[in-house]
Amino acid sequence: MEIFTEHVNGIMIHKITIGHIHESGCTGCLAALMDNYQGIFTILDKYADLVYGLTLVDVRKIPKMDVALIEGSVCIQDKLATDEVREVRDKSSVVIAIGGCACSGNITRFDRGGQQNQPQHESFVPVSDLIDVDIFVPACAPTPEALRNVCVMTYLLLRGNDEQKALAGMYLKPLMDLARSPYGSKASFNTLMQEVINLGLCMGCGSCAAACPVRAITMEYGKPQGLRDLCVNCGACFSQCPRSFFDHELMEHHEQIMGMLKAVMQ
Amino acid sequence: MAAPLGQYKMVLFARTTDKEILRGAQNGGIVTALLSYALDTGIIDGAVVAAPSRSKPWRGKFDPWRSEPIVAMTRDQLLSARKTGYNISPNVMMIKEATRSYGLDRVGIVGVPCQIQGVRKAQLYPIGMRGVPDKIALVIGIYCMEVFPYQSIVQIVEDHGGVKMESVEKIEIGKGNFTVVTERGRTIQIPLNETRDLEQPGCHVCLDYAATLADISTGSAGSPAGWSTVFIRTKIGDEVWKRAMQAGLFETKPIGQVEPGLGAVEKLAVEKITRNKKTLEDRDFIGTKGLRNPYITT
Amino acid sequence: MGKVVEISPTTRHEGRSKLVLQVDDEGIITVGNWISVTPVRGLEKAVLGKPMEQVPKLLSRVCGICPVAHALAAVEAIETSIGVEIPADAHTLRVILHCANRLNNHALSNIFTLPDLYIPGTDRKINLFSPEEPMRSIARRIQRIREIAQGITEIAGGEAIHPTNTRIGGMYYNITSRAKQKLTDLAKEAVDIVKTQMDFMIAVLRNFQRRDWTEIGGRQIPIPRNLGYHSEGYLATDSLYGTSSRTSVQSWDPDHLREIRPWNFYMGEVTIDLEDSTYPIGGTTAAGTVVHPKREATNAIPLYNGRPVEVGPRARMALYQGFNEKGTIGQQVARQMEYMTDVHEILNRLDTLNTSGKVLTDPIPPGDGKTLAWATTEPARGTNVHFVRVREGKVADYSMIVPTTWNFPVCSKALSGAPWQLAEVIIRGYDPCVSCATHMIVLDPDKNVVAQNLIR
Incomplete structure (x- = not known):
């Protein structure tokens, strides 16, 4: 596929600017x-300048x-935080929520x-409850x-040629849809x-159990059992499930895409 | 949707020259022979395979009709995991653990098409699969029309077939029948359209028959008895196959010479995909709202 | 009459904090207030009533760079409360995890502090993201140390960030002999790399110590000989791993612990009247801004024997190995010296690990609710104490004092006497992890135990 070779040959030269915001x-x-x-170092040398990130x-x-x-x-009781996410939205072209807390609240x-010294800090909401999140x-x-893949694909979406944009768009679409979905x-x-499971889509592959970061999921007679008292609301099981989203057309090119990701990181 | 048989570099009939493997094999012994070879030569250092359940002993052995995934790190472990069980073994469950407490750097995995989809999704969208994408070294797919939950197998064998589970020696699904062979040599055939309702519902939305995303996929469809049809699909698959052939691991026949051949595989693939696309369409009309289609995100 | 300057937010450490500094006419700090402004997630309250199995998984998430510290302190405290002993091989795996995470954190700390320091013999500061040499080689070496450390954590602990293998009663899995071999190879590879890194860091730190000035915002700021000195004490509960309330000979006494509220420690309302737009990057807070440190602070002020104490590598080495160098540089040197301890300890423990040994105790009692237990670990940043009471499998009380909580007040004191432009250099010496530090316990001064009614 053209898409993959062209990129490797270093056609892309304009870096994007990227920032990390810690809520x-x-x-x-x-x-x-x-x-x-x-x-x-590859990402920072070739694709992105880190322009913000207190850490x-x-x-x-x-x-x-x-x-x-x-x-x-x-934290909606912390004005510093609520003002900050609004400012981030205003100043960024693409907002990506990374990790369970930003996406779905997590723990x-x-x-x-x-709890002292700010006992009123009691309500924490995912970023997309307050501002539009893209991915x-x-x-x-x-x-x-996953972070690397999304950074590279976002770079292609913003700086790639038409074909690269199309590929990146296909790759990112389910993660964009997730940011807007009701669940x-x-x-x-x-x-x-x-x-x-409730929609008759589970086929018992075990992806969810492997993905769970707290060992809350076991497979009982081939189907997932979630110990909800262990679940931390990170959303990994659902997103990892081949039946949450799966684009056959994209996945068919798994070999080339893996190869491309490897090549761009050289 | 792409071609029903997916992308491939080569397709042929094959069976292993390893007598020990062939003796206990369902067909041509392709999966066990490939994994055993890959293990010996360091292409992989372990493989996730479905093995008879250890949690409930049965007839003095492990229960062959209830499978669960193991991480096999020796040839003996691979040999103990032969034959497909037609029930659900959540193999993908072990791909991460294989890279953790097992300490594997090159993981092999065997699975039916939906499981291979799970493996590829783990590679391209490794949401909860840290360290896994680059450690998947060999992915072998097995053709699959559908599988049965364990309890469905019990119902088919004991109710439809009228045989105690303990008497079952062999189960085979193919040529329109669910076939049970008892340890006394009796053969019972139950037409698959009779067992359709007992299939795993999740199988009815699956749009892959020939494990099109695997490195190498194989199954009995289309091949003469005792042989398997083999698709070599990816660069990795091609390299491993070539090395195995050089090592004299398989005898092969070109697919054109022997009936029923590729047409039979394609027929099954088209049948499955067509039927399941219909199921997906029908799901849109359940109630007035329809059910979510996992392949169309909005 | 002095002035007040605010640096907000502070950078190159975990979490969000700020500095409110009273300075004299020469710009020397007379009163330093370093406070956390990270929102209080209130995890000690959130875990009340939850099943004990879940709590270490939640508390691991107090911090993503020292998750092992919290996961381990939590399981150890809960095990102490319910009265279970874990199998020897489970303990071995935990110590390996602990050391690997310390290794990772010391390397991370190098990333945070190196930009303050100079390449010896030059006036060039060390920007680790620069593709130029020698910066790139240094940065690659640090990342390789982290890769090894995280790799070891991933295998022994299930995940590199938030370990999944720890559980009440031991571990979910022992590792295979193959995995053990792999860990040994990784740790052996690390020996030379961390030695090089340690020597490099110490050379760079000694070089900084010999300098008269450092450049900040285009100006040469004099470096005082006593940068970061304080006259408070040290606390460490073990030279390596940690301890718990079931141990008969105790290395510290929780009865000597008091905690006061920020209200009684920090400044009240002040108006910023010193502003410096050249302070990198973006300048200090605008003059005229009104701030209120004692109200804004989200951290607590723990005292030991009535005084703030420093915890961390220097405290451990001072109390257990007679290390006596004071100030920011001494503290940093001590941290580098722990690199070797960690690698050798991983190798020693791997040597004793029986890969077919049992790693889970059976049965696991639900806890009678009578014992308020505690356990400590000694992770990269210092003493981490978790207190817990478990009743019928559920957590009835929980509180913790994490390393950076201890260090907030002592570091605030250590700021005095330094030019305000060097305040961040001093706080980075403590390798602060601020998200951790928003936790609070309150003691009942009349009782010799942590007061139960006040924990709630």
């Missing part, structure tokens, strides 16, 4: 991004940027305040590979139950 998360998502190890760079005010990666849910769904990368923690920001094992 009520644990920095595990940023750590996951950094866990691309040497790949981080890594000294910039203290949010600049305009192409892509904002938001980690963490938002912060269990918060109910009452979801769920799970706790999201994986270095994306409400995800938990329940979503897998309601949107897959």
Whole structure:
């Protein structure tokens, strides 16, 4: 496929600008991004300039940027936080919610305040409850590979030629749809139950059990059983399920896409 | 939707030259021979396969009609996992653990088409699959029309077939029948249209028969008895197959020479896909709202 | 009369915090307030009433860069409360995890602090994202150390970020002999790399110590000899791993722990009247802004024997190995020295691991609710204490004091005497993890136990 070779030959030269915004998360998502190890340098050398991210760079005010990666849910009793997400939306072309907290609340769904020194901090909502979010990368923690893939595809979407844009658009579409779906920001094992098992779509492959980051899912007579008292609402099981979304046309090119991702990270 | 048989570089009939494997094989012993070879030569350092359930002993052995995934790291473990059970074994469940406490760097996996879809999705969208995408070294697919939940198999064998589960020696699905062979040699055939309702519902929305996303996919359809039809699909599949052929692991026949051949595989694939597309369409008209289609996101 | 300057937000550490500094006419800090402004997720309250099995999984998520510290302290505290001993091989796996996570965190800390430091013999600061040499080689080496550390955590712990293998009563799985071999190879590879990194870091730190000035915002700021000195004490509960309330000889005494509210420690309302737009990048807070540190703070102020204490690598080395160098540089040097301890300990423990040993205790009692237990771990940033009471399988009380909580007040004191432009250099010496630090316990001064009624 043309798409793949052209990119590898280094046709693309304009980097995008990217920022990391930390709301009520644990920095595990940023750590996951950094866990691309040497790949981080490839991304920063070739594709993206890191223009904001308090954990890594000294910039203290949010600049305009192409892509904002938001980690963490938002405490609605903290004006600093609610103002900040609005500012991020205003200043970014693409907003990507990374990780369970930003996408679906994750453990912060269990918060109910009452703790000093700010006992009124009791309500935490996923970012997409407050602003339009373009892309979801769920799970706790999201994986270095998923973050890498989404960064590369977003780069192609913004800077690629028509074919590359088409490929990136296809790849990102389900993650964009998830950001707007009625269940994306409400995800938990329940979503897998309601949107897959209850709809007669589960075929017992076990993807959900492998994806679960808290070992809440076992397979009983070939079907997922979720211990809901262990579930942290990260949404990994549902998004990993081949029956949550699956684009046959894209997946047919799995070999080329994997090859392309490998090549661009060289 | 692409071609029913998917993309492939080569298709042929084959059976293994490894007598030990062939003796216990369902067909040509392709899967076990390939994995065993890949294990020996370091192409993989372990494989996720479906094995008879260890959780409930049955007739003094492990229960062959209830399978569960294991991470096989030796040839013996592979041999213990032969024959397909036609019931659900959640193989994808183990692909991450294989890279964790098992310490594997190159994982092989066998699965039916939906499981291969799970594996490929884990590679392209590794939402909860850290460290997995690059460690998948060999993916072998098995053709599949549908599978049965364990309890459905019990009902088919004991009610429709009138045989105790404990007496079953072999189960085969093909040529329109669910065939049970008892340990005393009796053969009972139940037409598949009679067992349709007992199939796993999730199979009825599956649009892949020939494991089109695998590196190599195989099954009995189209091949003469004792042989398997084999599709070599990807670069990895091609390399592994070539090395295995050089090592003399398989004897092959070109697919053109022998009936029923590729046409038979295609017929089954088209039949499955057509029927299941219809199911997906019908689902739109359940109630007044219809049911969610996993292949169309909005 | 001095002035007040605010640096907000502070950068190159985990979480969100700020500095409100009273300075004299020379710009030297007279009163330093370092406060967390990370929203309080209230996890100690959120876990009340939850099944004990879930709680370590939730508390791991207090922090994504030191998740192992919280997952382990939580399981150890709960196990102490319900009275179970875990199998030896489960403990071995936990110590391996603990050391691997420390390794990762010390490497991360290098990423955060190196941009403050200079390549010896030059006036060039170290920008790790620059493709130029020697920066790129240093950055690659640090990432390789992290890759090894995270790789070990992933195999022994199930996941590198938020381990899945730990559970009440031990571990879900032992590892195979193949996995053990792989871990050994990784740790052996790390020996030389971390030695090189340690030597490099210490050279860079000593170089900084010898410098008269450092450049900040285009100006040469004098570096005081006593940068980051404080006269408070140290606390460490173990030289390596941690301890718990079931241990008969205790290395610390929780009865000596007091906690006061930020209200009694930080400044009240002040108006910013010193503004510096050249402070990198984006300048300090605008003059005229009114701030209220004691009200805004989301961290707690724990005191030990009535005073703030420093926790972390230097505290461990001071109390267990007689290390006596003070200040920010001494603290950083101590951190680098732990690199070797961690790698060698991983190798030692792997040596003793029996891969066919049992890793889960059976049965696991539900807890009688009578014992308020505690357990500590000694992760990268210092003493991490979790207190818990378990009744009928559910968590009845929970509280924790995490490393950076201890360090907030002591570091605030250590700011005094430094030029305000160096305040962030001092806080980075503590390798702060601020999201962790928004946790609070309150003690009853009349009782010799942590007061039950006040925990709620």
